[in-house]
Amino acid sequence: MSRPPLPPFNAETAAQKVRLAEDAWNGQDPEKVSQAYTSDSQWRNRLEFIHGREDIVAFLTRKWEREQEYRLIKELWAFQDRRIAVRFAYEWQDQAGQWFRSHGNENWEFDENGLMRYRAASINDQPISTTDRLFRWPEGRRPDSHPGLSTLGL
Template sequence: MENIKLLLPPFTMEIALEKVQIAEDIWNTKDLKKICLSFTPKTEWRYGTEFINGREEVKQFLKHKWATELDYKLKIELWGFRNNRMAVRIEYEWHNQNEEWYRSYGNELWEFDDNGLLQKRFVSFNDLRINETDRILK
């Protein structure tokens, strides 16, 4: 695993906070290789109404997402953890090809395997149209 720090369960507060910060940092690079290496090969996601299975589907999903959600900037906040699971609050801003800005809010539930890789991810979110001047994540 190249340049990915594994923080293994069961999580402590210190490990959980560090794992969330590393996830936020990696996601904000939009580096598909690094992002996908943080998941198990057979990772399972529910992202809104979409079901995504395995690293290759994740890669295709993210390519499409970032082709439509431009200048994506993400903030993740830990809300709770236990053993190999975490609950986080997400907030991110992006714009579409028409320069219409959005702030997306949501909650995610994460489950990690024994090697510290994300094996299950459940995401619920809402998109709010904002003015560019109302952006808070830059």
């Protein structure tokens, strides 16, 4: 299975890979998202260590059950050969109605087929009010006209 763009990355293909990941995560389909990772992919996400697609699906299912009204923006930070560094922010609401903006960084490593074999994420949650929300597009893919993190000052 191949997931273009393939490494080694350049500025254009690395940015494309980041946007494809953002689009997939905003689609909130754990099975579909898991297909972008190797079958033995390893993740570190906050306190969890995740191994393989089955764990990825279980993790994402739990995540999106807890994080309602999820909206994500990712931005390319750096790249080299088969590695990409990303910064991101996403907004979500918990079951009690509290809004959050979660900020973080991810380090990715891909195999020769463009599948992610390693993902390390560091994330911090910031409670926000409804009026402080910045990510207000309809559920799904962020519109091309919606500003990115740098434009929003995040």
